[in-house]
Amino acid sequence: xxxxxxxxxxxxxxxxxxxxxxxxxxxxxxxxxxxxxxxxxxxxxxxxxxxxxxxxxxxxxxxxxxxxxx
Amino acid sequence: xxxxxxxxxxxxxxxxxxxxxxxxxxxxxxxxxxxxxxxxxxxxxxxxxxxxxxxxxxxxxxxxxxxxxxxxxxxxxxxxxxxxxxxxxxxxxxxxxxxxxxxxxxxxxxxxxxxxxxxxxxxxxxxxxxxxxxxxxxxxxxxxxxxxxxxxxxxxxxxxxxxxxxxxxxxxxxxxxxxxxxxxxxxxxxxxxxxxxxxxxxxxxxxxxxxxxxxxxxxxxxxxxxxxxxxxxxxxxxxxxxxxxxxxxxxxxxxxxxxxxxxxxxxxxxxxxxxxxxxxxxxxxxxxxxxxxxxxxxxxxxxxxxxxxxxxxxx
Numbered sequence: 001x002x003x004x005x006x007x008x009x010x011x012x013x014x015x016x017x018x019x020x021x022x023x024x025x026x027x028x029x030x031x032x033x034x035x036x037x038x039x040x041x042x043x044x045x046x047x048x049x050x051x052x053x054x055x056x057x058x059x060x061x062x063x064x065x066x067x068x069x070x
Numbered sequence: 071x072x073x074x075x076x077x078x079x080x081x082x083x084x085x086x087x088x089x090x091x092x093x094x095x096x097x098x099x100x101x102x103x104x105x106x107x108x109x110x111x112x113x114x115x116x117x118x119x120x121x122x123x124x125x126x127x128x129x130x131x132x133x134x135x136x137x138x139x140x141x142x143x144x145x146x147x148x149x150x151x152x153x154x155x156x157x158x159x160x161x162x163x164x165x166x167x168x169x170x171x172x173x174x175x176x177x178x179x180x181x182x183x184x185x186x187x188x189x190x191x192x193x194x195x196x197x198x199x200x201x202x203x204x205x206x207x208x209x210x211x212x213x214x215x216x217x218x219x220x221x222x223x224x225x226x227x228x229x230x231x232x233x234x235x236x237x238x239x240x241x242x243x244x245x246x247x248x249x250x251x252x253x254x255x256x257x258x259x260x261x262x263x264x265x266x267x268x269x270x271x272x273x274x275x276x277x278x279x280x281x282x283x284x285x286x287x288x289x290x291x292x293x294x295x296x297x298x299x300x301x302x303x304x305x306x307x308x309x310x311x312x313x314x315x316x317x318x319x320x321x322x323x324x325x326x327x328x329x330x331x332x333x334x335x336x337x338x339x340x341x342x343x344x345x346x347x348x349x350x351x352x353x354x355x356x357x358x359x360x361x362x363x364x365x366x367x368x369x370x371x372x373x374x375x376x377x378x379x380x381x382x383x384x385x
Contacts, residue, residue, distance in 0.1 A: 001091040001117050006192035007199075007227045016222050019241065023215040024105070032104040040075060043101060046108050047073045 009036075071171040074098075074110045081112075081165070081175075082195045088127045091117035093191035095181065099202045105219040111174040115189065115197060118156040118179040125150060128163075129326050136168035140325040142332060143174070147304065148341065149332045155179025157344035159300065181205055182296065185385040199224050203235040209290040233257045233264060237286070239278040243267065263376045284368045285376040291358035291365075292383045299345040299354070307341040314339075351384040 021029035031039065072080075078098060085092045094102075097109030116124055131138040141164050148159035155161065161177045181189065183204040190198045197205075203220040206213040214237060221235030225245050230253035236242045246254065246267040258264040263281050266273040311317065314335070321328055335341075346354070363373055 001093065001115070002190040003193055004190045004198060006194060006196070007223075010226065012223070012226050016226055019222055019238070020105075020219060023218055023238070028105075028107060031107050036102075036104070039101070039104060039107075043108060044073050044075060047075070047110060050108075 071169050072167055073171075074112065074173060077165070077167060077171065077173045078112055080167075081173075084127060084131070085114075085116075085124070086195070088123055090120045090123050090127065092120075092195055093189065093197035093201065094195050095178070095197040095202055095205055096176075099197050100206075100216055100220075102196050103199060103202070103220065103223060105216050105223075111176065113176045113178065115178045115181050115184075115191075115201075116155070118152045121150055121152050121155055121179065124177075125326065125329060129324065132324050134168075138168060139166035140164075141166075142320045142325075142328050144320060145308075146320070146332060147176075148343075149329060149336055150177060151329075151333060152179070153343045154336070154341075158182060158296075158346065159343075182293070183207055183383065183385065185381070199227075200229070200231050200234070207289045207293065209294050214286060230257060234261050237282055239275040239282070242278065243272075259379070260382050261378060262374075265375065281372065281376050284362065284366045284372055285378075287362035287366050288359055288373075288377065289383070291362045292355055295354045295358040295361075296346070296384065299349065303342050303345040307336065307339050310339040311335050346384075351380055355380055355383055 017029050017033055020032055024032075031042070034042070078094065082092070082094065093115040094112065095115055096113035097106055098112050100106035101109055128138075128140045132140055143162045143164050145162060147162045148154035150161040150163070155177070156179050158180045163175045163177070165173045165175050167173065180186075181201065181204075184201050188204075189201060191201075192198065199220045203217050203224075206217045206220070217235050218237040218241070221232045221237070222241060224235065225232035225241070225248075230245075230249050233242070233245050233249060233253070234257060236245055242264075246264065249257070254264070254268075258268065263278075263285050266278060266281065311319075319331075321331065323331070342348070359373060359377060362368070363370075366372075
């Protein structure tokens with residue numbers, strides 16, 4: 001397993017976010033625009049306030065697909 | 071109680087201290103890359119040669135002060151052992167931290183669709199975008215926009231590998247335009263679909279979108295064919311194992327004892343270390359391609375235009 005330099009933090013283009021909005025939806029694109037620290041704060045809030053199963057599949061998606069899971 | 075993100079950092083630090091090579095992948099990596107909003111569970115690729123060290127670390131954590139609790143989950147996958155994990159199995163654990171926070175953790179040895187020489191992580195332990203994109207080529211519809219998002223990011227960072235993962239005509243055409251000749255030659259071998267951009271007349275958006283559809287169906291079907299070998303093998307093993315008199319699983323024993331118990335059961339009840347050995351990769355791919363072709367009503371010519379090399383789909 002190789003260790004490679006992390007890509008530098010860059011400002012993605014407006015076209016990137018517009019593309020995200022088209023492919024992942026407006027809400028996810030808006031969330032993606034947040035600085036990483038803000039995204040992490042939001043995720044911590046979800047973890048603190050919700051306790052739902054992460055995935056209904058018994059197997060990780062890469063092995064099972066979990067095709068019916070939301 | 072600590073959050074899954076805190077666990078991620080703590081556990082990564084433990085792995086690093088123990089000299090265990092790892093990469094955080096899947097959901098948490100997608101959160102890190104800003105393409106997925108929520109996940110709790112974590113997925114780790116561990117170099118198969120380091121699995122004995124991982125088991126030793128887990129045993130140490132159980133005897134630390136304060137102690138962690140490590141257990142296989144009921145649906146445990148394969149034993150966390152080289153002979154299984156090096157052949158594409160996953161192993162599923164529950165790790166309870168000293169403060170009581172419970173984490174579901176899945177381990178990969180040989181990550182699906184990732185060539186061993188391409189397995190890479192950054193210094194913080196995040197699997198590279200390319201690795202995550204390859205792993206996300208599943209048959210879950212929600213994973214494919216993430217493949218595309220990772221590809222867009224690769225492109226914005228100047229990595230020609232974006233061309234391997236982009237899922238939209240406009241993005242592909244632009245990335246092809248910007249790629250140098252050496253990258254084009256290298257990548258069209260891995261992704262034959264890119265060959266449409268080499269034609270004398272530029273392809274239409276509709277024609278490329280159709281080829282993308284067929285190509286994606288092939289990847290989805292190959293994934294399905296591949297994991298069905300594992301899930302079938304595990305279900306058959308589990309069915310036989312469940313009939314064992316007095317069987318209790320998972321037990322309340324320390325992890326090392328659970329591991330020994332699971333290994334013994336795997337041997338006794340015929341859990342194959344390599345479920346893909348029974349069917350050749352070529353035959354597995356042939357069946358998947360046939361299904362994809364049928365679903366898409368694709369012609370042999372269309373299939374030939376998009377079919378990735380076998381060692382790309384099943385390295």
